[in-house]
Amino acid sequence: DVKVTQSSRYLVKRTGEKVFLECVQDMDHENMFWYRQDPGLGLRLIYFSYDVKMKEKGDIPEGYSVSREKKERFSLILESASTNQTSMYLCASSLWGEMDEQYFGPGTRLTVT
Amino acid sequence: TQLLEQSPQFLSIQEGENLTVYCNSSSVFSSLQWYRQEPGEGPVLLVTVVTGGEVKKLKRLTFQFGDARKDSSLHITAAQPGDTGLYLCAGRGGGSNYKLTFGKGTLLTVNP
Numbered sequence: 012d013v014k015v016t017q018s019s020r021y022l023v024k025r026t027g028e029k030v031f032l033e034c035v036q037d038m039d040h041e042n043m044f045w046y047r048q049d050p051g052l053g054l055r056l057i058y059f060s061y062d063v064k065m066k067e068k069g070d071i072p073e074g075y076s077v078s079r080e081k082k083e084r085f086s087l088i089l090e091s092a093s094t095n096q097t098s099m100y101l102c103a104s105s106l107w108g109e110m111d112e113q114y115f116g117p118g119t120r121l122t123v124t
Numbered sequence: 125t126q127l128l129e130q131s132p133q134f135l136s137i138q139e140g141e142n143l144t145v146y147c148n149s150s151s152v153f154s155s156l157q158w159y160r161q162e163p164g165e166g167p168v169l170l171v172t173v174v175t176g177g178e179v180k181k182l183k184r185l186t187f188q189f190g191d192a193r194k195d196s197s198l199h200i201t202a203a204q205p206g207d208t209g210l211y212l213c214a215g216r217g218g219g220s221n222y223k224l225t226f227g228k229g230t231l232l233t234v235n236p
Contacts, residue, residue: 042222053228115166
């Protein structure tokens, strides 16, 4: 059974803290993604990675960075958390094909106070 | 920037009713996917459509891809409480095989 796991389901951090969100997939997928999901705004792509050490900005990369040192692991970093980064963060992975689905983790609900 | 507009945003119906959710764009997509997301979980793929005019059925769910590959619909027959969830359409286009553009979703509640 394919699986994408995220390090925390709920996280509460203070403004200015450095925050790490970890994502691991066990499907040997090349592509990994970080989204944030907000009511009324849907899923918005923050960053994605198509190979180890390779990354590209998504639609809303400001205030975020990523790291992919191993194929199975993709980390999202908030260098200095702000209250407007309070959100649900979803990680996903996929293969390259047109028909290939994105497999999502359960999400991390981050609250920045 | 490609955009996908979903309607309606919210839908609350009684068990046994039929419903249709729409996903529209001014852009052409090479393929379109529908996902369902339940509370506290990530989205899960329901179907992928790739050919203009394509119709796919998944039990009580019928998915259609528009002839021009700019729009899609999801029709549910005889809705059940287990159909409750957030339905998301997502399109691939612009030469990208990896990036999905998501609609904002339709939150469906089916009351017993």
